[in-house]
Amino acid sequence: MLAIEFRSVFLVGMTLLITACGGGSDGPTDSDGDGVSDLQDAFPANSSETTDSDGDGIGNNADAFPNDGDETLDSDGDGVGNKPEVLK
Numbered sequence: 415m416l417a418i419e420f421r422s423v424f425l426v427g428m429t430l431l432i433t434a435c436g437g438g439s440d441g442p443t444d445s446d447g448d449g450v451s452d453l454q455d456a457f458p459a460n461s462s463e464t465t466d467s468d469g470d471g472i473g474n475n476a477d478a479f480p481n482d483g484d485e486t487l488d489s490d491g492d493g494v495g496n497k498p499e500v501l502k
């Protein structure tokens with residue numbers, strides 16, 4: 415009896431897992447519809463961002479310094495990030 419219950423729980427768990435992965439029949443899931451699958455999309459719920467090269471949590475399109483993990487903003491547009499300017 416216990417074995418049957420365990421098997422049922424296992425099957426339900428596997429079904430939920432497969433469903434969460436998009437069923438595996440329609441190709442990779444692209445939740446935000448930006449053409450990049452969720453697995454490769456650093457921002458699967460943001461259609462204007464797909465990559466965060468420096469890993470600071472700000473997508474390359476919104477990141478003034480996409481390859482500098484310490485800088486994301488350059489408010490005055492002079493090419494120097496906000497942080498060094500504040501320190502000066």
Ligand SMILES: [Ca+2]
Pocket residue numbers: 444445446447448449450451452455457458
């Ligand atoms: Ca996407």
Ligand SMILES: [Ca+2]
Pocket residue numbers: 446448450455456457458459460461462463464
């Ligand atoms: Ca995206």
Ligand SMILES: [Ca+2]
Pocket residue numbers: 466467468469470471472473474477479480481
């Ligand atoms: Ca970034």
